[in-house]
Amino acid sequence: xLVVVSxxxxxxxxxxxxxxxxxxxxxxxxxxxxxxxxxYDYPHIGNYRAFLFADLLKRYLRFRGYRVVHVMNIxxxxxxxxxxxxxxxxxxxxxxxxxxxxxxxxxxxLNVDKADFYPRATEHxxxxxxxxxxxxxxxxxxxxxxxxxxxxxxxxxxxxxxKVRVDKVLVGGSGRVDADEYGKEDVRDFVLWKxxxxxxxxxxxxxxxxxxxxxxxxxxxxxxxxxxxxxxHTGGEDxxxxxxxxxxxxxxxxxxxxxxRYWLHVKHLVVEGEKMSKSLGNYYTLRDLLREGYDPMAxxxxxxNAHYRSELNFTFESLAGAEKTLEHLNGFLVRVKExxxxxxxxxxxxxxxxxxxxxxxxMDNDLxxxxxxxxxxRMVREVNxxxxxxxxxxxxxxxxxxxxxxxxxxxxxNLSADDYQLDERVKRLIRxxxxxxxxxxxxxxxxxxxxxxxxxxxxxxxxxxxRWRRKVKR
Numbered sequence: 375x376l377v378v379v380s381x382x383x384x385x386x387x388x389x390x391x392x393x394x395x396x397x398x399x400x401x402x403x404x405x406x407x408x409x410x411x412x413x414y415d416y417p418h419i420g421n422y423r424a425f426l427f428a429d430l431l432k433r434y435l436r437f438r439g440y441r442v443v444h445v446m447n448i449x450x451x452x453x454x455x456x457x458x459x460x461x462x463x464x465x466x467x468x469x470x471x472x473x474x475x476x477x478x479x480x481x482x483x484l485n486v487d488k489a490d491f492y493p494r495a496t497e498h499x500x501x502x503x504x505x506x507x508x509x510x511x512x513x514x515x516x517x518x519x520x521x522x523x524x525x526x527x528x529x530x531x532x533x534x535x536x537k538v539r540v541d542k543v544l545v546g547g548s549g550r551v552d553a554d555e556y557g558k559e560d561v562r563d564f565v566l567w568k569x570x571x572x573x574x575x576x577x578x579x580x581x582x583x584x585x586x587x588x589x590x591x592x593x594x595x596x597x598x599x600x601x602x603x604x605x606x607h608t609g610g611e612d613x614x615x616x617x618x619x620x621x622x623x624x625x626x627x628x629x630x631x632x633x634x635r636y637w638l639h640v641k642h643l644v645v646e647g648e649k650m651s652k653s654l655g656n657y658y659t660l661r662d663l664l665r666e667g668y669d670p671m672a673x674x675x676x677x678x679n680a681h682y683r684s685e686l687n688f689t690f691e692s693l694a695g696a697e698k699t700l701e702h703l704n705g706f707l708v709r710v711k712e713x714x715x716x717x718x719x720x721x722x723x724x725x726x727x728x729x730x731x732x733x734x735x736x737m738d739n740d741l742x743x744x745x746x747x748x749x750x751x752r753m754v755r756e757v758n759x760x761x762x763x764x765x766x767x768x769x770x771x772x773x774x775x776x777x778x779x780x781x782x783x784x785x786x787x788n789l790s791a792d793d794y795q796l797d798e799r800v801k802r803l804i805r806x807x808x809x810x811x812x813x814x815x816x817x818x819x820x821x822x823x824x825x826x827x828x829x830x831x832x833x834x835x836x837x838x839x840x841r842w843r844r845k846v847k848r
Contacts, residue, residue, distance in 0.1 A: 383438060383738045386683055388614060388637040389535055393740055396636065398605045403441050405604035406432065407596040409613055410446040413473035414458040416659040420643040420650055423677045423686060424610040427640045429486045429786060430678050431608065434737055437784050445599045446489040448474055450496050452588050456574055466575050480660045483670045485786045493595045501594040502586045503579045505628055506566045514627040518557035520569030520582050526562045529623045535637060536615035564620055566590050589620035597625060607634040611641055643686045671787050672697040678785060681744055700787060706754055707791035709761050710774050716765030722756060726773040729753040750781055800831060808840060
């Protein structure tokens with residue numbers, strides 16, 4: 375259902391450090407760039423938290439009536455991809471294409487709406503060279519020992535995104551600049567074009583034989599597809615410094631214009647309260663979880679259910695809980711769809727309508743998924759009570775189904791009554807069990823319960839009648 379934009383959406387802009395009303399440059403159109411994968415290995419679930427946030431953002435903007443042009447880059451040449459190709463003894467392209475294919479398959483499994491463009495770095499070398507030449511013309515870039523560097527001290531706005539002071543930047547270590555390059559005027563300067571090294575892929579350009587630095591890739595590709603100024607740039611919080619800070623310096627140094635108007639960053643993911651690490655044995659890729667039998671929609675729900683600006687503690691308990699939540703919601707949709715006609719309850723109808731309003735208000739407020747879903751679950755509880763007692767009138771039933779469909783589309787979790795409906799044989803067994811219980815034939819009732827349990831159907835006896843849900847498959 376398309377919702378016409380009437381209320382201002384608010385996002386927390388890393389650039390200002392404040393929650394701001396969102397106003398795109400062109401009314402009704404949002405231009406958005408997301409830092410994509412470096413294709414040298416299987417992405418871990420922390421990576422997918424950032425990718426799923428970008429998908430959630432895009433879905434919600436479209437739900438609110440915007441047209442979105444989304445670009446996500448593919449980093450297919452950098453130190454990591456080159457190292458992996460060297461370790462395997464294969465061409466760089468063989469490595470990058472393999473893991474790009476893995477990434478696209480994972481996106482499909484997680485029900486991610488594809489970006490409009492997935493530009494590869496290796497296919498945009500000339501765009502990067504031209505951007506570097508613009509920086510040289512303006513005095514922001516210089517060559518040394520065959521490489522080209524950016525003069526950080528020449529850009530007065532350096533640090534405005536990360537709040538890092540140039541005179542306080544240290545060399546080496548986490549969150550600091552690299553010091554493994556020689557010939558720089560200042561250790562804080564960063565590389566735009568790396569001189570050719572033996573055994574590494576290179577391109578012959580007017581800058582000399584070599585390859586691009588990581589930061590220049592995103593600046594060149596984002597501006598090629600979205601223009602010199604665009605609306606939203608997303609990424610993980612680990613990208614803020616130095617990557618996104620350097621993107622701003624490069625882009626604004628070359629154009630003299632604001633590069634990005636809204637910067638949205640996703641907090642880190644930890645696993646069972648600890649930083650994810652292969653040495654700790656808590657490092658998981660999407661495929662690790664799928665091999666264990668977890669539902670990809672439950673994985674998706676787990677990764678988007680916490681607010682994007684809060685650290686997400688990923689646990690297997692929360693993942694199992696997400697599976698049960700989605701099963702309950704699908705079962706709820708079945709009961710609503712199959713409910714008998716009841717008299718209209720004006721209070722319940724008002725609750726359904728106010729829940730839609732609350733869902734939109736919370737999502738408008740910096741994509742507040744937890745509070746938005748809390749409102750939905752309150753409505754589900756009240757509707758369930760009505761279903762146990764008197765059924766729903768047509769207006770209320772349609773309102774519930776419409777709202778849940780919109781929730782499903784915004785969150786991308788594929789809620790559906792169709793796949794969770796019971797066939798006539800199972801319905802007959804449930805009726806026979808109820809009749810057996812009324813006759814106090816508990817042996818037969820228990821036998822039917824166990825039979826259905828073996829088929830993945832769990833029966834729950836409540837004061838107002840039997841409920842069923844599907845067993846989590848593992």
